[in-house]
Amino acid sequence: xxxxxxxxxxxxxxxxxxxxxxxxxxxxxxxxxxxxxxxxxxxxxxxxxxxxxxxxxxxxxxxxxxxxxxxxxxxxxxxxxxxxxxxxxxxxxxxxxxxxxxxxxxxxxxxxxxxxxxxxxxxxxxxxxxxxxxxxxxxxxxxxxxxxxxxxxxxxxxxxxxxxxxxxxxxxxxxxxxxxxxxxxxxxxxxxxxxxxxxxxxxxxxxxxxxxxxxxxxxxxxxxxxxxxxxxxxxxxxxxxxxxxxxxxxxxxxxxxxxxxxxxxxxxxxxxxxxxxxxxxxxxxxxxxxxxxxxxxxxxxxxxxxxxxxxxxxxxxxxxxxxxxxxxxxxxxxxxxxxxxxxxxxxxxxxxxxxxxxxxxxxxxxxxxxxxxxxxxxxxxxxxxxxxxxxxxxxxxxxxxxxxxxxxxxxxxxxxxxxxxxxxxxxxxxxxxxxxxxxxxxxxxxxxxxxxxxxxxxxxxxxxxxxxxxxxxxxxxxxxxxxxxxxxxxxx
Numbered sequence: 001x002x003x004x005x006x007x008x009x010x011x012x013x014x015x016x017x018x019x020x021x022x023x024x025x026x027x028x029x030x031x032x033x034x035x036x037x038x039x040x041x042x043x044x045x046x047x048x049x050x051x052x053x054x055x056x057x058x059x060x061x062x063x064x065x066x067x068x069x070x071x072x073x074x075x076x077x078x079x080x081x082x083x084x085x086x087x088x089x090x091x092x093x094x095x096x097x098x099x100x101x102x103x104x105x106x107x108x109x110x111x112x113x114x115x116x117x118x119x120x121x122x123x124x125x126x127x128x129x130x131x132x133x134x135x136x137x138x139x140x141x142x143x144x145x146x147x148x149x150x151x152x153x154x155x156x157x158x159x160x161x162x163x164x165x166x167x168x169x170x171x172x173x174x175x176x177x178x179x180x181x182x183x184x185x186x187x188x189x190x191x192x193x194x195x196x197x198x199x200x201x202x203x204x205x206x207x208x209x210x211x212x213x214x215x216x217x218x219x220x221x222x223x224x225x226x227x228x229x230x231x232x233x234x235x236x237x238x239x240x241x242x243x244x245x246x247x248x249x250x251x252x253x254x255x256x257x258x259x260x261x262x263x264x265x266x267x268x269x270x271x272x273x274x275x276x277x278x279x280x281x282x283x284x285x286x287x288x289x290x291x292x293x294x295x296x297x298x299x300x301x302x303x304x305x306x307x308x309x310x311x312x313x314x315x316x317x318x319x320x321x322x323x324x325x326x327x328x329x330x331x332x333x334x335x336x337x338x339x340x341x342x343x344x345x346x347x348x349x350x351x352x353x354x355x356x357x358x359x360x361x362x363x364x365x366x367x368x369x370x371x372x373x374x375x376x377x378x379x380x381x382x383x384x385x386x387x388x389x390x391x392x393x394x395x396x397x398x399x400x401x402x403x404x405x406x407x408x409x410x411x412x413x414x415x416x417x418x419x420x421x422x423x424x425x426x427x428x429x430x431x432x433x434x435x436x437x438x439x440x441x442x443x444x445x446x447x448x449x450x451x452x453x454x455x456x457x458x459x460x461x462x463x464x465x466x467x468x469x470x471x472x473x474x475x476x477x478x479x480x481x482x483x484x485x486x487x488x489x490x491x492x
Contacts, residue, residue, distance in 0.1 A: 043237045047321065051185065054333050055089075057445065058178060058340075063088055066341050066445045089178060096179030099172070104187065107259040110153060112250055116146035125303060132309040135242055138401050139205055143309060144249045147258045148302040154263055158270065171278055173271035174343065181333060188325030192236065195252060195319050199240030239320025252319045258305065261331040266295050268332060272339035276346055285354050286347040289438040290338045293361040297431060300369060307376050312464055338435050338446045347440040357438045364430025371416040371424035378412045387415040395482060397475030409472075411479045420485045421465070425457040429487075461486045 056071070063085065064070040074080035119127035127145045134140055162170045169175070244252040269291045277283050301308065308314065317323060349357070377385050378392055385392065392414035400406050416423040432453040439446035465486075469476045486492055 040231060040234065043233050047233065047237060050325075050330065054181070054329055057337060057448065058181060058333060059085065059089060060445065061340055061344055062090075062178060066344050066443050068444050091179065092182040093176070093179045096176045096183055099176060100180055100183035100187070103264070104260055106154075107150065107263060108250075108255070110150040111144070111146065111255055111259060112247075114146065114149065114153075115144060116149050118146075118149045118152070122148075126306040130306045130309060133315045134401060134407070135205070138405055139243075141243055141251070143251060143254055145305045145309075147263070147305045148299075150259060151263050151266075151298070151302050155266065158267060162274075170274035171271055173268050174275040174340075177340075181329070184329045184332065185325070188321075188328035191252070191256065191328070192321040192324035195244050195324060196236055196240055198244055199318075203241045204243060204245040205241075235320070237321045239318030239323065242318050244319050253314055253317070253323060254309075256319075256324060256327040257308075257313055258302070261327045262298055262301055264332050265335060266291070266298050268336045269294060269339045272336070272343050275343050279343070280346050284342065284346045284348045286349050286438045286440070287339065287342045289349075289354060289357055289361070290342065290435055293358075293365075293431065293434055293438070294335075294338075296361075296365055300365070304372070307372065310379075312460065316464075316467055334452070335449065337449060338439050341439055341443065341446045345439070345442060347438075347442070349438070349440065354438075357434050360437070361431050361434030364427045364432075364434060367416065367427030368424050368431060369427070371427060374415040375412055375417060375424075378410070383410060387412075390414070393418070395475065395479045397472045397479070399471045399473075411472075411475075413479070413482045418483060419489045420487055421480070421483050422457070422461045422486055425461065426487050429453060429457060458487070 057068075060066055060068055060071055071080070071085060075082060075085075116127040119125050125148065127148060130143050130145045132141045132143055158170075161167050173180070246252075273283050273287050273291055276287055313323070374387050374392075378387070378394070383392055383394055392412060394410040394412050394414075396408070397411055398406060398408050412418075420426060429450070432450045436447045436450045465476075465480075468479075472479070
């Protein structure tokens with residue numbers, strides 16, 4: 001989920017009041033305490049309009065056959081009022097509330113109660129209890145990695161119901177899509193608000209909320225004032241607590257990033273395919289392509305869930321509205337727009353078009369996976385490996401965590417990582433474009449995904465590099481000189 005940074009490295013003020021200009025001799029790994037006006041404006045815009053954007057897209061499909069311009073034209077010309085559109089929008093129902101509560105409860109139980117067993121018999125799969133990266137306060141958390149198991153069990157039950165038990169219709173998700181939207185919003189706002197309160201008054205690890213401060217000072221900072229950045233809206237959106245947990249194993253970030261949204265992603269697509277079959281008597285090749293290509297991405301996520309513990313979402317992001325609401329609402333509702341569109345517009349692609357989409361999607365996945373594999377292999381072996389048939393090259397660097405400990409690291413400059421600093425994102429964008437192209441060219445709506453992912457991943461590049469510049473200092477400058485491009489070699 002399914003990100004946000006500034007193009008230039010801003011001046012940030014650390015807790016001790018010392019101003020740092022992005023590149024110190026050795027970077028201090030932490031977080032800005034002050035928010036500039038542009039960041040605040042962006043945050044307010046997202047808090048106000050992101051829920052409306054989701055509603056608008058879903059409403060456009062439900063009432064205007066997925067046309068993004070027709071609602072605006074109707075309102076502008078007086079053919080419809082906003083109140084008319086809202087009156088036609090289904091409200092939350094008891095059935096949807098029960099269904100969503102059952103869904104989330106089931107995923108919580110799979111996450112907390114059932115330890116992973118897939119790693120015991122699947123060669124190459126790494127699951128069970130795993131360690132995450134070092135946090136800014138120097139903590140190494142342990143995680144119960146069992147997402148693949150949860151995905152398999154959930155989908156086995158789905159197919160068993162569809163072919164054997166018939167407890168519910170496979171179109172149940174599509175049939176309750178808008179009522180479920182309100183349920184997802186309730187959970188998203190509830191968990192985001194709870195996480196903020198928890199971060200201030202009973203954090204799992206207080207030193208990760210206020211990195212760099214003496215432990216005895218943390219309670220003073222937490223009680224009576226919003227000291228984390230000095231801005232309530234930033235704290236609510238971006239989060240106060242780094243790794244909020246309940247008990248030993250329920251980690252908010254790992255659960256909400258993977259479950260319930262990403263497990264649901266493929267179920268939602270299957271329900272859309274079932275609805276297409278019900279309405280038209282067949283499933284189009286475009287719907288098959290969307291289901292297959294997105295299922296590959298989802299399965300890859302869960303197969304490599306241990307690797308995910310070392311990514312920006314877990315290693316750097318605090319848990320706030322951005323992750324809480326985003327994983328509950330934005331991800332399942334906007335990442336599945338292609339399947340939803342194809343229910344209303346059953347596009348049947350020509351064989352060359354379908355083959356081109358498939359090849360683009362598979363090539364994008366190959367680049368995405370191999371780039372990540374190269375970095376993971378380099379990390380696991382300490383550079384004692386071969387990438388593209390030769391010994392990998394790297395930039396030696398160092399950084400200081402908030403507990404004052406110095407660490408050494410290496411930045412890979414071989415393989416895909418010698419072509420661009422974020423070439424895995426390039427593969428991700430190729431796959432995203434394939435999902436959209438599967439829908440033909442009749443409407444703009446299914447292409448929202450590639451536009452959004454381009455903005456998201458470009459912004460994530462900038463945000464990641466801002467953090468790395470602060471973390472590694474002059475060593476980061478050496479790295480960017482060795483690998484000058486971010487996403488597209490020779491262009492950007």
